[in-house]
Amino acid sequence: MHRALGAALLLLVLAASSEALAAPLEKVDCKQLNIAPLIAPDADWVECYRAHEARPGNSINGIVADYQVLMADARTHVVHIQTGKSGPNTYFFKDSIESRLKGFDELEKVSEFAGEPEFGDYEMVRFQSNLWKVATDCIGFLKYTHASYTQGGGGGAGSYIVGYDCWRGTAPDRAAVEAMLGSIKFPN
Numbered sequence: 001m002h003r004a005l006g007a008a009l010l011l012l013v014l015a016a017s018s019e020a021l022a023a024p025l026e027k028v029d030c031k032q033l034n035i036a037p038l039i040a041p042d043a044d045w046v047e048c049y050r051a052h053e054a055r056p057g058n059s060i061n062g063i064v065a066d067y068q069v070l071m072a073d074a075r076t077h078v079v080h081i082q083t084g085k086s087g088p089n090t091y092f093f094k095d096s097i098e099s100r101l102k103g104f105d106e107l108e109k110v111s112e113f114a115g116e117p118e119f120g121d122y123e124m125v126r127f128q129s130n131l132w133k134v135a136t137d138c139i140g141f142l143k144y145t146h147a148s149y150t151q152g153g154g155g156g157a158g159s160y161i162v163g164y165d166c167w168r169g170t171a172p173d174r175a176a177v178e179a180m181l182g183s184i185k186f187p188n
Helices: 002-020 097-102 174-183
Strands: 026-028 045-055 063-073 077-086 114-119 122-131 134-149 155-168
Touching: 097 122, 097 134, 097 155, 114 174, 122 155, 134 174, 155 174
Parallel strands: none
Antiparallel strands: 026 045, 045 063, 063 077, 077 155, 114 122, 122 134, 134 155
C-alpha cells in the first residue's frame, strides 16, 4: 500500500517541481547525489532526481542552477529533501522556512508551525500534516549557504536545502532527524 501511495506522492512532487524548473527532472541512482542521507535499508522505496537549469539572464553566464530531489518512505516516516546550487552570479531568493514548506503540495492540512531548536545551520520547525490522507507529525528543515546581498539590498543564497521528515503514528525522532541531516553532504 505504501508503494502505491509513494508513487502518487512522486507524481505530485514531479508535477510541482517541473513547473518551477525550466529543465526536466531526471531520475538517477541515489548514490549519484551528494544529498543521499542515511535511509533505512528496508525502506519501502527511495527515489532520486536531479536537474540542471541554464537560461539567459542579466549576467554574462545567464541563470545557472543545479537541483537534487530525494524522496523516501522508510516505513515509519517519509523524507523529502530538495536542494539547489546556483552557478556564477546566480542566487536563490531567501524565503522563510514556513513559505518553503508550504510549497510541498503533497503536505495537506498543515497545522501551525512551532519553533524547534536549530541543528547546526539548519532552521527547524515542527508541524502536523496529512500525507496520503494519513495524519503525521513532522519536522521541517531549511538551510541556506553562501548568502549575499545585492546592490538593491535584497538577500540571496548560493545554495539551499529544504525538506521534511514526517512520522506516522508517533512523534518525530529528533535524534534520527539530526543523524539524517548530519549525513547529508550539502552542496558547496
